Amino acid sequence: MAIAWRKIGSVGGAAALLSGLLLGAASPARADDTLYTYRIVVYTGSVNNAGTDANVYIDLYGTKGNQMDIALDNGGDPFERGAVDRFSFVSHRDLGDIWQAEISHDNRGNKPGWYLDHVEVKREPAQAMTSFANTHHWLAVDEDDHQTSRVLYKQN
Numbered sequence: 001m002a003i004a005w006r007k008i009g010s011v012g013g014a015a016a017l018l019s020g021l022l023l024g025a026a027s028p029a030r031a032d033d034t035l036y037t038y039r040i041v042v043y044t045g046s047v048n049n050a051g052t053d054a055n056v057y058i059d060l061y062g063t064k065g066n067q068m069d070i071a072l073d074n075g076g077d078p079f080e081r082g083a084v085d086r087f088s089f090v091s092h093r094d095l096g097d098i099w100q101a102e103i104s105h106d107n108r109g110n111k112p113g114w115y116l117d118h119v120e121v122k123r124e125p126a127q128a129m130t131s132f133a134n135t136h137h138w139l140a141v142d143e144d145d146h147q148t149s150r151v152l153y154k155q156n
Contacts, residue, residue: 035092037088037123037124040086040089040120044085045136046082049115050117052079052105052139053079054079054112057070058072062094062096067089067095074087097130097154099154100153101119107141113138113141114139116135132152132154135150137150
């Protein structure tokens with residue numbers, strides 16, 4: 001069983017993780033109980049000091065809706081140099097075709113800078129894997145463009 005957390009707000013610049021969705025748990029009765037599972041694969045680059053211990057979040061933008069502030073935490077030690085990390089979350093909303101994502105981190109931890117290589121998203125089981133362009137960048141206050149977030153667009 002895994003947990004996908006949503007960051008609902010911020011307090012003093014620190015992420016406030018206020019709401020979670022327990023994967024595999026029964027949902028309250030609704031008129032439409034359809035659940036959509038999304039898989040996110042994040043590739044960390046292989047350059048020196050590429051990994052991060054910061055908390056990483058992703059926003060997904062689809063043709064039918066958006067899902068914001070998804071905390072990427074798989075219970076392990078994700079985002080290490082050269083790593084491929086897999087995450088999933090469940091939503092009552094079909095986001096449609098994912099056309100944009102924004103990935104960011106909270107700049108916390110020892111050496112929080114992170115070199116993002118690539119991101120892929122897929123809705124299980126029907127949707128094809130969506131790959132994003134504009135990756136291969138540092139998300140770091142002391143590297144590249146000094147930003148800790150990056151907007152990613154679907155590759156054609």
